[in-house]
Amino acid sequence: MPVKVSVIVPVYNPGRYIEDCVGSLLRQSLPDDEYEVIFVDDGSTDDTPARLDALAAEHSHVHVFHQENSGWSGKPRNVGIDAAKGEYVMFVDNDDYLGDQALERMYEYGVANAADVVVGKMAGKNRGVPVELFRRNHPRATVANAPLIDSLTPHKMLRKAFLDRTNLRFPEGRRRLEDHVFVTEAYLRAENVSVLSDYVCYYHVRRDDASNAGFQRFDPAGYFGNLREALDVVERYTEPGPLRDRLYRRWLRNEMVERLRGKRLLTAPEDFRKDLFQEIHKVVVERFGPEVAAGLPATQRYVAKLAEQGRYGHTLAFAEWEAAIGVKSVPERVEWQDGALRIVFSAQLALHGEPMTFPAGAEAPGAEPPESVRDAIDWLGAEAVTRFGKSSLDLVFKERSSAAPHFQPVRVDHETVPAGDGRVRLVLRSTAVVDPATAAGDTPLTAGLWDAVARLRLAGWTKEVRLGPAPKGERSLPPAGVAAGHVVLPYWTEPHRNLSLDVDKAAKRLGLARIAKDQVTVVDGRLSAPLPLYVPAATEVAVRLTSPASPTPVEVPGTLAPRPSGGGSLLTAALSTGLLADGVWRAAFVPVPGASARHGLPIELRSRSGRVELVRAAGPGLAGRVARKVRGLFGAGR
Structure with a gap:
């Protein structure tokens, strides 16, 4: 078979x-003969070379190249490109890993959209x-119609013919930002770039010891010397004007301004930050007009202005003020509605832990920030009020393990709340609809724990916080629901009382042991x-019956339907007596x-002479004992 994808992994x-990383590469859904893995060992001094050689001996689609240490990842990646036989090449770092279907999905998406680059x-x-x-998803993305420039790490899939053409x-040698130079040129020269967003393809991992190469302290002169090379690429392939300014803005924002803000600057050593x-x-x-x-x-x-004017002291003072800004979120209502969770929540900025206030009825300030930090803070407050209608509050669910x-x-609703003394609080309130069938990027939620995160964007601040804590004295939540083939339980975490979803993992918390006998x-x-x-409507389910009298469980079809009164749902199932041996069965x-x-379920049945009768349905007094016994014997309700 032709090789569809060559995965290139620089190793040191x-x-x-x-x-x-190795495990994820061997688990790929592509058949082994349709992709290859190329490890390029850049002079490792640990036991990795022997580990890779053994791996290649065991798997015919794994190849290993050894070379003297080159100092950085550029040369190993180039060696991999030259050796690659695939239609596409995919770059992976040795401390990261892929989703199990990443290569197959990215390849098919790239082919379907004739993409030179797949993100x-x-x-x-x-x-x-x-x-x-x-x-x-962005099937046809460009630096003009999508925020491609936000993603400049090399962990993408690129057409080999495009790289060769x-x-x-x-860039090779001991240097920084070689990926910025490479990826920026790829974006600007590709005939098409496709962004696949409905499946998590790449997992970036920060090591426990924070020893990833990208997290090491760098020499500022060398770093920004290398950064100028990425700006040179933009200059080479764009004309002066709004697009070039927009691209330059990415480096000004991410690599410069953000390094001079808040705790990120204040926690750096004094000599380094100077x-x-x-x-x-x-x-x-x-470089920047x-x-x-x-x-x-x-x-x-404002921070960019301070940097341009060389006002280091003012930059520190502003960072100290910004470091005290956070966000408060309040989950207000969580309920099931038409098979989806409806979550109403609010959020606002906070200063030193208290709600942040702004001048009421402020007029639009001038475009140019004031000189002093105190005046700039007032200017920012007026800016926040006048642009409040453009702010946003999103709900993001994150699967905890990944x-x-x-x-x-x-x-989203925007509310200006009086705070006294001619000032107001800027409160955003959002109503989110969480459909378990589509909540994971238009695909169903998978089994696991999912944490709710409020993401507030207001006046140039982007703040994320776990959705919580639950209001004091108000901890009610709806029951677990059966949707998209999963049991989804909203719950408050302990001890922080943040909102999370338990998908197919809950046992005692479902309340099944408290069924009224x-x-x-x-x-x-x-x-x-x-x-x-x-349950929103009658749906097909099953009841699994297990007995010491039978070596195999018996599963019978059932129906779960909303109860017309009393809340919850009603489970019904026809017990096929011909399938049940005489004895006691647990459900x-x-x-x-x-x-x-x-x-x-705390339900025991007895089959005897072709008849099935109820032995016991545990009431509250027996719930804990029976539930533990059922789980211990049969692994139910994990």
């Missing part, structure tokens, strides 16, 4: 951190990744039991017939 002393959705584990770029390779500021000052003066900073939000525009983010549809019946072989579960609820997920 990863130790145990390479194992997740797959990313998730960051203890590190930041682009967010806005992956709100939706353009002779595009990574050198950092001076190098940023040089680049801003040399006023139009570049003019497109920034007000807060970033940190993969997924935006939910929201409706006088409401469970078996009449003419038909089981009927009320369950404290929400478990199965939300999807034939699936492995099941939840134990």
Whole structure:
């Protein structure tokens, strides 16, 4: 078979951190003969070379190249490109890993859209990744119609013929930002770039010891010297004007202004931050005209002005003020509605932990920030009030084990709340609709724990916070619901009382052990039991019966339907007596017939001489004992 994808992995002393990478590459859904993995060992001095050689000996689609240490990742990646046989090449770092279907999905998406570059959705584990770029799929993206420039790491899939035709390779040697130079040129020269956002393809991992190469302290002079090379690429392939200014703005914002703000600046050593500021000052003066900073939000525009004017003391003072800004979020209502969770919540900025206030009825300030920090803070307050209508409050759900983010549809209301003394609070209130069938990027939620995150964008600040805590004295939540083939339980975390979703993992918290024993019946072989579960309409489920008298469980079809009164739902199932051997059988609820997920019920049945009768439905006094026994014996309700 032709090789569809060549995965190129530069390797240098990863130790145990390479194992997740290796595992993900071997688990890919593409058949082994349709992709290859090329490890380029850049002079590792640990036991990695032997580990890779053994891996290649065991797997014919794994290849290893060894070379003397080159100092950085550029040369190993170029060696991999030259050796690659695939139609596309994919770059992966040795301490990161891929989603199991990443290569197959990215390849098919690239072919379908004739893409030279395919950018797959990313998730960051203890590190930041682009967010806005992956709100939706972009089959035909450019630097003009999508925030492509936000993602300049090399972890993308590129057509090999495109790389060879353009002779595009990574800068080599001991240097920084070689990926910025490479990826920027790829974006600007590609005939098409496609962004795949409905599946998490790439997981960026920050090591426990924070020893990833990209997290090491750098020499500011060398760093910003390398950054100028990325700006040179923009200059080479664009004309002067709004597009070039917009692209330049990415480096001004991300690599300069954001390094001079709040805690990020204040926590750096004094000598480093002084050198950092001076190098940023040089680049801003040399390379950026006023139009570049003019497109920034007000807060970033003020910091850019301080950098341009070389006012280091003012920059520190403003950073100290900004470091005290946070966000408060309040979950106000959570309820099931038409098969989806409806979540109403609010958020506002806070200063030193208290709600931030702004001047009431402020008029639009001038475009140019004032000189003093005190005046600039007042200027920013007026800017926030006049632009309040453009602010946003999103709800993002993140799967806890992977940190993969997924935006939910929201409706946002803007409320100006009087705060006394001629000032107001700027409160955003959003109503989100979380459909378990589509909440994970237009795909169903998967089994696991999902944390709700409020994402507030206001006046140049972007703040994320877990949605919570639950209001004091008000901790009510709707019951678990059965939707999209899963049992979804909203719950408050302990001890912080933040909102999360438990998908198919809950056991005792579902409340199944508290089924009222006088409401469970078996009449003419038909089981009927009320369950404290929400279901929007009658749906096919199953009941799994397990008995010491039988080596194999018996699963019978059932129906879960809303109860016309009393809340919750009613489970009914026809008990096929011909399938049940004589003996005592215990029941478990199965939300999807034939699936492995099941939840134990405190119901015991006895089959005898072709008849089935109810032995026991545990009341509150027996709930804990029976639930524990069922889970222990049969693994139900994990």
